[in-house]
Amino acid sequence: MPTRRDAILGMAAFLPFPTHAAATIDVRDHGARGDGRAIDSAAFNAAIAAAAARPHGGTVVVPAGRYRCYSIRLRSHVTLALAEGAVIEAAxxxxxxxxxxxxxxxxxxxxxxxxxxxxxxxxxxDQIAILGPGLIDGRGLTRDGPGARWKAQTGERPLSMRQMTAAEIARLEPDAARMNGLGNKAIAFKNGRDIRLAGFTMAKCGHFAILATGTQRLTIQDLSIDTDRDGIDLDSVRDVLVERCRVNTPNDDAIVVKSSYALGRAAAAENVTIRHCAVSGYDLGTMLDGSRRTTQAMAPDRDRPTGRIKLGTESNGGYRNIRIEDCSFHHCRGLALETVDGGVMENVIARRLTMHDVTTAPLFLRIGDRRRGPAGTGVGAIRGVTLGEISATGIDHRFAATIAGLPGHRIEDVTLRDIHLSYAGGGTTADAARRPEDLASAYPEPSMFGVTPAWGLWARHARGLTIRGLSLATVAPDARPPFATEDVVDLHVTGTPLWRG
Structure with missing residues (x-):
């Protein structure tokens, strides 16, 4: 009869780091009970330390069982392998x-x-892997935490939250002292290199299911995440691949690339590829159970369900060389590309995207002037963006695809190619007459401008906008024009735009 060690050794060719198969350590051999009652984190940390001490690292095996844990501390050259039926539960x-x-x-x-x-x-x-097919259950984590302590306090929250009381906001943002001892993320990496996450499921994981900051050569594959706030956050990372992941996040973003000041410096997010992923804003838990319900009307920011792919909001370091390809969006907000904290966004390609039941705008490009950063932080830039082969249906009629720079800070060199957008319709002549303010310092969201004065595509403060194949449709009549521009120079349209409504 082959032993468990034989099985792991046989897997060596398939492990991200095959040398980790030379030493296999069972968490139960270090005292883990896996009975759903005992706290097993000490046993996990002992097993990880033992694996890390081996000459070539090792694999920590988690057999079937429910392991209640507090913080598990990863070490270099260790693979954590969750067997079928293995559950790590946040206590x-x-x-x-x-x-x-x-x-x-x-x-x-x-x-x-x-x-x-x-x-x-x-x-x-270095050289860390967490592999499935087991489950990480974050039921003991909190989704809350205080906001930034930035003294200017402009653009901190979406304008949709303006009517919330101080008490309501305090419930979402408790002060830092109340966070001591609580866990608010399922998996977090600061810096690090050569990390692989693959094949497991995550449920209800607090503020972040995965937060990777300053991490290089990170690969995330074949995860199923259904969580109560952010899904995958990639902050100031380099050389990252996210593929074949399903991420459901009705209350916040599903897959998001950021470049914050968390490392104490502005660092770009660059060379990031997101492909063959599905993001959604179904009711919490209903992606995993397959029911995919849509009864939740609003996210905590008092806007419709989130669940999208986004660049931003934190954008001090900017973004370079980002690819978003062959992804689907279901019952969620659309693609958002934002820089509001001084960073430059350049060389971004998003293509072959499908969207159904879009809860705000299908496409949203925004330069803002929040400047949440140290003295000298300026206004950022967006240039060199190609959006192609995108189809979206069931779009909230209020919000056209939007390209919104600022006076003196135009969004530059954007190409829209083979874009097909279908809206619910219902806009009025009063909507068509609206001239929204620029709202330079406001938190960037498609709803920030209110109902847009065009129903299909609205662009202002842009230079070098190229449109090659655009079709727009409404289900019900709409009194607004399908396409409107303001302060757009070097507009190039090839082929006759088609609209029906």
């Missing part, structure tokens, strides 16, 4: 590692500023 209570003392952390919120207060975390680690 309730205040047993998690304390958030690091990183000074004031003025320019991003609490969740982005700390990594150790997580269920699973690694800092400056």
């Amino acid at each position: 309730a209570g205040t047993g998690y590692d304390l958030p690091e003392d990183n000074g004031e952390q003025l320019y991003q919120d609490f969740g982005h500023s700390h990594w150790r207060n997580s269920l699973i975390w690694g800092e400056d680690v």
Whole structure:
């Protein structure tokens, strides 16, 4: 009879780091119970330490069972392999590692500023893998945390939250002292290189299911994530691939690329590819159970369900060489490309995207002037963006695809190619007469401008906009024009735009 060790050795060719198969360590051999009652994090940390001490690292095996844990500390040269039926459950209570003392952390919120207060975390680690097919259940994590301590406090929250009371906001953003001992992320990496996450499922994972900051050569494959706030956050990363992932996040973004000041400096996010992924804003838990319900009307920001792919909002370092390809959006907001904190966005390609039941705008490009950063932070730029082969249906009639720069800071060199957008319709002549303010310092969201004065595509403060194949349709009549521009220079349209409504 082959042993479990034989099976792992046989898998060596398929492991991201085959040398980790030379030593296999069962968490139960270090005292893990997996009975759903005992706290097993000490056993996990002992097994990980033992694997890391081997000459070529090792594989920590998690057999079937439910393992309640507080913080699990990853070390270099270790693969954590979750067997079928293995569940790592985030325990309730205040047993998690304390958030690091990183000074004031003025320019991003609490969740982005700390990594150790997580269920699973690694800092400056090399050659790490977490493999499925098991489950990471974040039921004991909190989705809350205080906002940034930036003194200007402009553009901190979406305008859709203006009517919320101070008490309502305080419930979402408790002060930092109340976070001590709580976990608010499932998996967090600060820096680190050569990391692989593949094949497992994540449920209800707090503020972030996955937060990777300053991480290089990260691959995320074949994950199913159904969570109560952000899904996958890639902050100031380099050389990253996310593919074949399903991410459901009705209350926040599904897959998001950022470039915050969390590392104490502005660092770009660059060379990121997101492909063959499905994002959605179905009711929490209903992607995993297959029911895909849509009863939730609003996200916590008082706007419709989120669940999208986005660049932003934190954008101090900018973004370079981003590819978003062959992805689907279901019952969620559309693609958002934003820079509001001084960073430059350039060389972005998004193509072969399909969207159904779009809850705000299908496409949203925005330069803003929030400047949440140290003295000298300026206004950013967007240039060299190609959006192609995109089809969206069931779009909220209020919000056209939007390209919105600022006076003196135009969005430059954007190509729209083979874009097909179908809206619900219903706009009025009063909507057509609207002239929204620029709202330079406001938090960027498609709803920030209210109902747009065109129903299909609205562009202003842009230079070098090229349109090659655009078809727009409405289900019901709409009194607004299908396409409107303001302060757009070097507009090039090839082929006759088609619209029906």
